[in-house]
Amino acid sequence: MAERAVTIRDVGPRDGLQAEAPVDPQRRLDLAVALAGAGVGDIEAASFVSPRAVPAMAGAADVFAALPALDSVCWWALVPNRRGAELAMDAGVKAVTFTVSASAAYSAKNVGMTPQEGVAALGEIAGVLGAQDADIRLDTVISYSFGSPFGDVPDVGVVAAMVDQIRAAMPGTITLADTTGTATPRRVAAVLNRVGTDVGLHLHDTRGIALSNALAALDLGVRRFDTSVGGLGGSPFAPGAGGNLATEDLVLVLEDGGIDTGIDLDALLRISRGLSALVGHDVPSRTSAAGPVPSFAD
Amino acid sequence: MAERAVTIRDVGPRDGLQAEAPVDPQRRLDLAVALAGAGVGDIEAASFVSPRAVPAMAGAADVFAALPALDSVCWWALVPNRRGAELAMDAGVKAVTFTVSASAAYSAKNVGMTPQEGVAALGEIAGVLGAQDADIRLDTVISYSFGSPFGDVPDVGVVAAMVDQIRAAMPGTITLADTTGTATPRRVAAVLNRVGTDVGLHLHDTRGIALSNALAALDLGVRRFDTSVGGLGGSPFAPGAGGNLATEDLVLVLEDGGIDTGIDLDALLRISRGLSALVGHDVPSRTSAAGPVPSFAD
Numbered sequence: 001m002a003e004r005a006v007t008i009r010d011v012g013p014r015d016g017l018q019a020e021a022p023v024d025p026q027r028r029l030d031l032a033v034a035l036a037g038a039g040v041g042d043i044e045a046a047s048f049v050s051p052r053a054v055p056a057m058a059g060a061a062d063v064f065a066a067l068p069a070l071d072s073v074c075w076w077a078l079v080p081n082r083r084g085a086e087l088a089m090d091a092g093v094k095a096v097t098f099t100v101s102a103s104a105a106y107s108a109k110n111v112g113m114t115p116q117e118g119v120a121a122l123g124e125i126a127g128v129l130g131a132q133d134a135d136i137r138l139d140t141v142i143s144y145s146f147g148s149p150f151g152d153v154p155d156v157g158v159v160a161a162m163v164d165q166i167r168a169a170m171p172g173t174i175t176l177a178d179t180t181g182t183a184t185p186r187r188v189a190a191v192l193n194r195v196g197t198d199v200g201l202h203l204h205d206t207r208g209i210a211l212s213n214a215l216a217a218l219d220l221g222v223r224r225f226d227t228s229v230g231g232l233g234g235s236p237f238a239p240g241a242g243g244n245l246a247t248e249d250l251v252l253v254l255e256d257g258g259i260d261t262g263i264d265l266d267a268l269l270r271i272s273r274g275l276s277a278l279v280g281h282d283v284p285s286r287t288s289a290a291g292p293v294p295s296f297a298d
Numbered sequence: 299m300a301e302r303a304v305t306i307r308d309v310g311p312r313d314g315l316q317a318e319a320p321v322d323p324q325r326r327l328d329l330a331v332a333l334a335g336a337g338v339g340d341i342e343a344a345s346f347v348s349p350r351a352v353p354a355m356a357g358a359a360d361v362f363a364a365l366p367a368l369d370s371v372c373w374w375a376l377v378p379n380r381r382g383a384e385l386a387m388d389a390g391v392k393a394v395t396f397t398v399s400a401s402a403a404y405s406a407k408n409v410g411m412t413p414q415e416g417v418a419a420l421g422e423i424a425g426v427l428g429a430q431d432a433d434i435r436l437d438t439v440i441s442y443s444f445g446s447p448f449g450d451v452p453d454v455g456v457v458a459a460m461v462d463q464i465r466a467a468m469p470g471t472i473t474l475a476d477t478t479g480t481a482t483p484r485r486v487a488a489v490l491n492r493v494g495t496d497v498g499l500h501l502h503d504t505r506g507i508a509l510s511n512a513l514a515a516l517d518l519g520v521r522r523f524d525t526s527v528g529g530l531g532g533s534p535f536a537p538g539a540g541g542n543l544a545t546e547d548l549v550l551v552l553e554d555g556g557i558d559t560g561i562d563l564d565a566l567l568r569i570s571r572g573l574s575a576l577v578g579h580d581v582p583s584r585t586s587a588a589g590p591v592p593s594f595a596d
Binding site for chain 2: 187211297
């Protein structure tokens with residue numbers, strides 16, 4: 001398989017569905033497998049969060065037990081803490097996303113730690129995982145990397161210091177999350193100019209700017225993006241987050257621009273058009289409703 | 299008043315409302331005047347189309363009779379044909395938008411002419427207007443400049459030839475319209491590289507790409523954009539057009555990037571939040587619902 005010019009991780013089965021009315025694990029599994037069939041190479045399939053905290057993510061181990069082993073796909077799971085890490089290891093997870101928050105207000109409220117303590121705690125967990133399985137992939141997601149709606153003001157310096165701390169404490173990659181859609185192309189450039197472009201971006205489309213932010217990052221050299229089929233998404237802990245950047249929106253623009261994603265847009269749109277039956281409402285992506293662009297010679 | 303770095307023409311009172319259930323002229327007038335109060339310097343306030351063809355635009359002369367004369371605002375009216383031009387002149391209109399179509403299929407169906415015949419006909423009307431009033435401003439809008447949903451395939455060469463024909467036949471400026479939201483950043487660049495950047499862009503957000511297209515054009519040097527408050531819009535003659543690029547989406551990103559539009563975002567958002575009562579449904583702009591971005595230091 002040719003190397004993809006841009007890596008898209010579809011987080012639909014996890015971030016896309018976590019704030020919806022619960023969908024049973026079999027149908028979340030079906031969605032993940034369908035995405036693989038459309039050529040998506042990285043898929044966040046489940047979250048090993050407590051089902052009491054997030055009922056929509058119950059049954060993560062069942063999902064992972066049934067995922068097919070495919071050379072072409074890396075199946076990711078979100079792990080919120082040490083207990084989740086243990087459950088994920090028991091379930092055979094080989095690729096883990098951790099989250100820490102650049103918002104001190106969010107971090108204090110939701111995990112009772114400072115952002116710095118959060119990174120230190122993750123470093124310990126990562127050490128345990130690495131000792132158990134040297135082949136495990138880790139990706140640390142920094143939430144609120146482009147602003148916070150909680151009154152505190154994370155700035156570029158805060159985010160850059162967290163990136164430095166994570167690079168020192170943790171193996172693996174880093175993804176910067178725009179958790180409630182407060183990024184702009186200028187803010188994206190300001191952060192990337194400080195931390196470099198060897199990061200992924202996880203963008204929410206709260207204000208309709210997510211695609212523009214992704215393209216600004218692409219221009220600067222970023223090559224990894226989290227998206228969600230249909231533009232589903234939102235956090236039970238981040239009111240007003242808005243959906244994720246829709247996978248089909250990004251794939252349409254990248255493929256039209258000659259940038260290979262490895263994803264078949266028509267197959268992806270067939271999946272997207274089936275989502276309203278899964279979640280009981282229209283999906284946010286306008287591309288999902290309108291379909292591909294008609295041809296135009298240049 | 300300082301010169302604006304980017305000129306935004308809000309077409310909400312015209313393109314935004316023409317496909318909605320009819321709103322009486324007084325309320326369309328109120329919307330236009332409110333936009334002026336928010337700092338919008340160019341406003342398309344009415345269309346002198348036959349009220350039988352587009353009932354929502356009835357009363358254009360009444361709107362223009364009541365518009366305040368403001369040094370800071372240019373009030374535009376769409377004129378579809380010679381009869382419309384005569385009515386507009388009688389109503390005291392000083393800035394006229396004409397439309398021609400790069401789609402031969404659309405042009406044949408809607409005006410019974412080839413695109414070239416359409417430009418020639420406009421040239422005659424423009425000559426009559428210019429003879430009556432030397433100070434009149436004209437802007438010729440080329441619809442379907444980035445693709446057609448009607449099966450024909452306007453390409454860059456077709457659009458470039460029309461631009462050349464219009465420049466030879468017509469005074470005034472040219473605006474390229476993405477009538478049904480089929481543009482992409484690559485297509486925008488391909489067209490602008492052929493016709494130059496001394497054009498305006500009129501973008502529809504059918505696929506959620508309009509803002510990205512605008513920013514791609516801005517990077518290349520375009521400084522004039524048509525937008526619609528709330529992202530309202532659509533054509534009675536172009537099914538599936540989707541709304542216009544929302545004024546508040548573009549203003550948010552430009553002002554955040556230090557690019558002066560002369561428009562007060564908070565005032566604009568107050569107008570936008572009142573639109574649902576006017577049209578009876580939520581407006582498409584996500585920025586309208588979510589509001590400005592919280593501060594972020596860089």
